[in-house]
Amino acid sequence: MTLPTSMTAVEITTHGGPEVLQPVTVPVPVPKAGEILIKVAYAGVNRPDALQRAGLYNPPPDASPLPGLEAAGIVAAVGPDVARWTVGDAVTALLPGGGYAEYVTTDADHALPVPESMPMDQAAALCETYFTVWSNVFRRGALQAGERFLVHGGSSGIGTTAIQLAALRGARVFTTAGSADKCNACLALGAEAAWNYREVDFVDAMRAMGGADVILDMVGGDYLPRNVKALADDGRLVQIAFLQGPKVEMNFVQMMTRRLTLTGSTLRPQSVAAKAAIAHDLEKEVWPHLASGRIAPVMDSEFALADAAKAHARMEGSTHIGKIVLKVG
Numbered sequence: 058m059t060l061p062t063s064m065t066a067v068e069i070t071t072h073g074g075p076e077v078l079q080p081v082t083v084p085v086p087v088p089k090a091g092e093i094l095i096k097v098a099y100a101g102v103n104r105p106d107a108l109q110r111a112g113l114y115n116p117p118p119d120a121s122p123l124p125g126l127e128a129a130g131i132v133a134a135v136g137p138d139v140a141r142w143t144v145g146d147a148v149t150a151l152l153p154g155g156g157y158a159e160y161v162t163t164d165a166d167h168a169l170p171v172p173e174s175m176p177m178d179q180a181a182a183l184c185e186t187y188f189t190v191w192s193n194v195f196r197r198g199a200l201q202a203g204e205r206f207l208v209h210g211g212s213s214g215i216g217t218t219a220i221q222l223a224a225l226r227g228a229r230v231f232t233t234a235g236s237a238d239k240c241n242a243c244l245a246l247g248a249e250a251a252w253n254y255r256e257v258d259f260v261d262a263m264r265a266m267g268g269a270d271v272i273l274d275m276v277g278g279d280y281l282p283r284n285v286k287a288l289a290d291d292g293r294l295v296q297i298a299f300l301q302g303p304k305v306e307m308n309f310v311q312m313m314t315r316r317l318t319l320t321g322s323t324l325r326p327q328s329v330a331a332k333a334a335i336a337h338d339l340e341k342e343v344w345p346h347l348a349s350g351r352i353a354p355v356m357d358s359e360f361a362l363a364d365a366a367k368a369h370a371r372m373e374g375s376t377h378i379g380k381i382v383l384k385v386g
Contacts, residue, residue, distance in 0.1 A: 066158035067365040072112035075369035088136035099181035100156040101127040102381040116154045125156020129180035147171040149180040166333035172347040182354040182380035186218040198295045202227030204270035212239035214380045217355040220246045263287040296321030355379030
């Protein structure tokens with residue numbers, strides 16, 4: 058594959074709102090040892106991208122400063138010590154950054170084959186959410202078949218993924234969302250109940266079901282003590298973001314007397330080996346179900362790469378259901 062020396066990308070010109078995302082021309086990155094270069098067809102848009110844009114989620118020192126944590130496309134080059142991938146392979150990949158561009162590099166072990174018959178736009182919407190949900194709900198939260206699982210923001214990219222994976226693995230799934238349409242979308246994906254958080258107190262609703270064995274939360278703020286109340290004895294609260302802030306006063310006596318577990322993680326700072334282990338699990342446990350069509354990413358909308366600012370405005374308007382992607386190639 059003949060490679061250009063420069064490419065179009067979208068950079069964060071300064072910290073601020075969506076308008077700070079602007080197209081630029083930059084050099085095509087060169088894969089280092091253990092890395093592949095992907096010619097991007099589509100790039101996923103995620104909340105961490107907006108946090109980075111706002112100056113609240115800085116990339117690791119060795120990562121691209123460009124936004125974009127997942128993409129799908131064709132392998133355009135391989136670095137030294139890469140055995141699995143060859144030029145021309147169709148892949149979807151978790152990225153350390155740089156996805157809002159025509160080409161991006163990533164560790165070869167963080168790429169997975171595009172599931173059979175899946176279009177590239179859907180493939181680009183997989184990795185950030187599936188890596189996050191798998192590592193937090195099933196590894197840290199240890200969700201088991203038959204357990205009660207509550208996910209907040211069920212209509213988001215994370216939420217729609219979590220509902221499908223939890224239901225697939227035999228859990229009873231409950232969720233919150235902000236409108237009747239969003240709640241109906243969650244029910245269609247396999248949730249047993251979906252509560253409009255503007256109208257229903259999820260603590261009372263969840264306790265009426267026996268309490269949650271696992272809660273996946275990205276809201277934080279005053280949801281933290283409410284989540285603790287909504288847990289069943291021996292329940293696990295898994296925190297992956299703090300849209301309403303990370304600081305709150307909370308009485309931890311319940312954690313001890315009811316044997317609760319409070320945990321959580323973020324994906325980007327984890328080691329190369331840790332992310333590769335998640336990829337291995339996903340390929341074995343989840344990718345066959347994506348290939349069969351039993352589960353699939355829920356797609357909201359598509360924007361051109363140059364319209365990344367519009368994509369961010371759509372995401373932050375919180376009217377979307379599922380994933381937003383950028384069409385690149």
